[in-house]
Amino acid sequence: MAKTRAPAVEGLFTLDEQEPRLIGGRVPGTGSYFFPRHLAGADPSVGPVALEEVLLSRRGRVWSYTTSHYQPPPPFVPAAEKFEPITIAAVELEKEKMVVLGQCPAGVTPDDLEVGMEMELMLDVLYSDDDCDYLVYKWRPVEVSP
Amino acid sequence: MDEIAVLGVGMHPWGKWGRNFVEYGVAAARDALADAGVDYSEISFVSGAVTVRCGYPGYVAGSTFARALGFTGAQLASSYAACASGSSALQTARGQILSGACDVALVVGADTTPKGFLAPNTGDRPDDIDWLRFRLVGATNPVYFGLHARRRMELHGATTDDFAMVKVKNSRHSAANPRARFTKEFGLDDVRASPVVSDPLRLLDICTTSDGGAALVVSSLDYARSRGCADPVRVAAVATVSPSHPDPIIDLPYLAADSVPPGAEPGPAFKESIGARVYAEAGLGPDDVDVAEVYDLSTAMELDWYEQLGFCGPGQAERLLRDGDTAVGGRLPVNPSGGLGAFGEAVPAQAIAQVCELAWQLRGQAGDRQVDGARVGISANQGLFGHGSAVIVRR
Incomplete structure (x- = not known):
């Protein structure tokens, strides 16, 4: 039987397998965005206001990138028993001009990336247990997209 | 802004021993007091920089160091600002001195760090x-x-x-x-x-985590002069x-x-x-x-x-x-x-x-x-x- 697919953390991204989106907050009527919405700071120029929920751009450009060659400590959960280095990209969203951190899928290394390269959001398995694949958003280069 | 005097400085060497952080802080504090030539009984404010890795005594660092040095009824504060905690503790002591609430204060920070990456608090914490x-x-x-x-x-x-x-x-x-x-x-x-x-970045490009302690004795310029210190290092x-x-x-x-x-x-x-x-x-x-x-x-x-x-x-x-x-x-x-x-x-x-x-x-x-x-x-x-x-x- 196929495993259940569930978000690793609720409420940060949509579960659209083809075109997932990050769920952000926006000061209504402005271009001031936050991610994640539930942990947003405030824009001091607008006073107290409830952020509206918005779906953020699926694409953006690499601001910078790096790796984690050593297994991060908990609460990180390695995807496999043997930890493989992960590549991490900071991507400036096309519309919001906001830099968002995310892993890249397995197989993407720093050699595949450069600053300014176009990236898009995808869903991937962060880790699994016997019953469930826990999903997370990741950044992949647009060029290697299927 | 008025200045304050740095009368004494002290450090416990940095290393990786896993002993109680209080030991490092007290050694640094005694070092700073000796350097200043100030008797601990004269300290009217103890400003501790907090560690979050050593349990409750770390959260109340001002009290922990003061007790280890001997409670004297001095006023206490404990400051946490992650890597900037030491500056926060100094800032707090400086405010006390410049307001006239105290003449001479002790600022202490010390830590015992686990091996490996610094990590967040345990538990399921999606709101953190x-x-x-x-x-x-x-x-x-x-x-x-x-x-x-x-x-x-x-x-x-x-x-x-x-x-x-x-x-x-x-x-x-x-x-x-x-x-x-x-x-x-x-x-x-x-x-x-x-x-x-x-x-x-490679291993030698990145700093590791260590045990260590450091302390300052800081005072008003008037107090420094009264101690015969006419040209102290000043903050x-x-x-x-x-x-x-x-x-x-x-x-x-x-x-x-x-x-x-x-x-x-x-x-x-x-x-x-x-x-x-x-x-x-x-x-x-x-x-x-x-x-x-x-x-x-x-x-x-x-x-x-x-x-x-x-x-x-x-x-x-x-x-x-x-x-x-x-x-x-x-x-x-x-x-x-x-x-x-x-x-x-x-x-x-x-x-x-x-x-x-x-x-x-x-x-x-x-x-x-x-x-x-x-x-x-x-x-x-x-x-x-x-x-x-x-x-x-x-x-």
């Missing part, structure tokens, strides 16, 4: 951004250092050898510092051969600023930077604003600085600070380094102590240790790492969650 960055991205502290290092390469053409040269320079400094944890001199090949931690300014919204630079521990709406001007860059604030308060500028202790969590970060503190223009830090300007003997030595690369982070002690080194430099007591004729020193660091920190001391 520090937890989320580890869980969803695996974004350890060095990940952020790596992002900024790569960005520096992209913007300014820095090379990994430039980063390695920072380590080479600072390890030469630390060879003359008996309080440093690492006193071995490293060459370029050593750094190049060390394993990658967070590309483009001219302390900056503990936050970032300004919108800050487009992603930094620890966030998953996203602020967005910059079309037509909006980003706020002043955070780290530049730390320097700007401390210079303005001291009435001094980068040209007045003789020696600096900056928070080199990574080698690349040291280069960023040269520019953020105005020692040179954007993109010129590598030239400053290559010309030897920032080595002891150069125009503006940076991290004569050896910096974090030689000490490792003992979080609440670090910003205090920076001031200790600057005080030794300004008094001409720094031995083989002495910066000749140093009269003005600046320290800079940054605690995660937006705690800026910088101190200017002068004679």
Whole structure:
């Protein structure tokens, strides 16, 4: 039987397998965005206001990138028993001009990336247990997209 | 802003022993009291820098150190600002002194750190951004250092050898510092051969975590004079600023930077604003600085600070380094102590240790790492969650 697919953390991204989106907050009527919405700071120029929920751009450009060659400590959960280095990209969203951190899928290394390269959001398995694949958003280069 | 005197400085050497942090803090405090020639009974305010890795006694560091030294009824405070905790504790003591509430205060920070990466609190904590960055991205502290290092390469053409040269320079400094944890001199090949931690940074580019302790005895200038200390090292300014919204630079521990709406001007860059604030308060500028202790969590970060503190223009830090300007003997030595690369982070002690080194430099007591004729020193660091920190001391 196929495993259940569930978000690793609720409420940060949509579960659209083809075109997932990050769920952000926006000061209504402005271009001031936050991610994640539930942990947003405030824009001091607008006073107290409830952020509206918005779906953020699926694409953006690499601001910078790096790796984690050593297994991060908990609460990180390695995807496999043997930890493989992960590549991490900071991507400036096309519309919001906001830099968002995310892993890249397995197989993407720093050699595949450069600053300014176009990236898009995808869903991937962060880790699994016997019953469930826990999903997370990741950044992949647009060029290697299927 | 009025000044206060640094009457005494003290340190427990940095290392990795796993003993009770209180031991390191008390040793540093006694060292500072002896250096000041002040009897502990005269201390009317104990300002502790908090550690969050040693249980409740760490959260109430002011009380913990005061009790270990002997409770005297002194007023207490405990400050936490991550890596900037030491500056916060100094800022608190300074406020007490300048308000006239106390004449002479003790500032202490010490830590015992576990092996490996610093990690968030345990439990299921999706409402804690520090937890989320580890869980969803695996974004350890060095990940952020790596992002900024790569960005520096992209913007300014820095090379990994430039980063390695920072380590080479600072390890030469630390060879003359008996309080440093690492006193071995490293060459370029050593750094190049060390394993990658967070590309483009290697193990020898990144500071480790350590045990250690540091302390200051600070007082009003009147009190210093009453002790016959007419020309003490003085704290001219302390900056503990936050970032300004919108800050487009992603930094620890966030998953996203602020967005910059079309037509909006980003706020002043955070780290530049730390320097700007401390210079303005001291009435001094980068040209007045003789020696600096900056928070080199990574080698690349040291280069960023040269520019953020105005020692040179954007993109010129590598030239400053290559010309030897920032080595002891150069125009503006940076991290004569050896910096974090030689000490490792003992979080609440670090910003205090920076001031200790600057005080030794300004008094001409720094031995083989002495910066000749140093009269003005600046320290800079940054605690995660937006705690800026910088101190200017002068004679």
